[in-house]
């Protein structure tokens with residue numbers, strides 16, 4: 001059996017499935033894809049994933065993309081250490097949380113990240129070279145996102161994204177009043193999802209939200225997440241980010 005994981009730094013989508021791989025104790029080959037040199041749009045990578053995005057899982061030659069799908073696949077093929085409830089109601093709870101994070105959280109946090117971090121990279125590229133890079137991006141929405149990152153997202157769009165993040169933090173914090181983990185009493189891939197997309201960095205990225213004061217249960221959950229050996233192992237995966245960006249706290253550099 002061969003399991004290969006193509007990924008970038010241990011954050012966001014790359015971290016999300018990496019947590020599940022480690023939590024399940026699976027032996028996998030780690031293949032770093034350098035987003036800083038746009039390797040995700042290179043010919044070899046687009047052959048693997050025509051959408052030109054990380055991460056990608058390759059299991060005995062079968063290519064699986066999209067982190068929520070990858071995590072469900074891992075669950076179906078490697079159920080020994082379960083990260084999904086066995087009962088239909090528990091499965092549904094987990095999936096509703098995954099759907100919430102995928103559809104109503106991920107893009108909003110990502111917009112702020114791109115505005116502040118990817119914008120630095122995008123603005124550093126000469127105009128002719130930038131246009132050439134844009135031509136290689138397979139997904140039209142992703143091409144627009146790169147162009148917006150270069151010019152800067154609008155204040156209205158950024159504010160809308162912040163509003164959605166505030167909503168998500170409150171929703172999770174309220175939910176954790178009666179639940180240990182997002183899907184109930186069991187740690188699931190939904191926890192890996194919210195942690196990777198928002199929970200682990202929300203306090204650092206959005207200091208104005210006063211996360212520790214306003215969402216203490218979310219912070220407690222985040223600490224319990226970070227302490228898990230599987231999460232620790234995932235966070236230790238290679239990080240090639242420019243050191244200035246790694247310690248970035250949210251200001252436009």
Ligand SMILES: N[C@@H](CCC(=O)N[C@@H](CS)C(=O)NCC(=O)O)C(=O)O
Nearest residue numbers: 012013014053054055066067068142
């Ligand atoms: N729905 C996809 C989203 C993947 C995604 O947005 N990947 C980002 C990294 S977090 C990426 O590859 N960005 C580089 C680019 O699009 O150029 C998933 O769940 O895997």
